[in-house]
Amino acid sequence: MEGIRVRTPKEGFVNITKAVEAALKGHTGLVYLFVPHTTCGLTVQEGADPDVAHDLLARLSELVPRLHPKDRHREGNSDAHLKTLLTGVHLLLPAEGGRLRLGRWQQVFLAEYDGPREREVWIKLL
Secondary structure (H helix, E strand, C coil): CEEEEEECCCCEEEECHHHHHHHHCCCCEEEEEECCCCCEEEEEEECCCHHHHHHHHHHHHHHCCCCCCCCCCCCCCHHHHHHHHHHCCEEEEEEECCEECCCCCEEEEEEECCCCCEEEEEEEEC
16 A cells, blocks of 8 residues: 655645656556545545635535534534545545546545644555
8 A cells, every 4th residue: 555645734625636646656447545534535626726625615614614512522623523524535536557537627635624734645556
């Protein structure tokens, strides 16, 4: 299993497409990505216009506010856990010749909800 480390901002989408492809080493088949964290996720979204990531984060924050009166978790990051629940922590993607087979506008992002941190993404070639 390969792995990459990603430094993240306080909150945001970090494009990891090129880092994932660097780990593929000419692979053709399926690529399984997993983050072993509970307050960040993985997603495939548009990578051409950074306003998309901004809008998605803004809407997620509306759906899941930072602090909620019913939150009991002492660390105060229950919102990050819920956003991760919505995003998910794994992806299964096709690869051909060391490149991810993505749609024209698609890119792979680590979605950080509780940074800044150094995160890991595990990569298994299938």
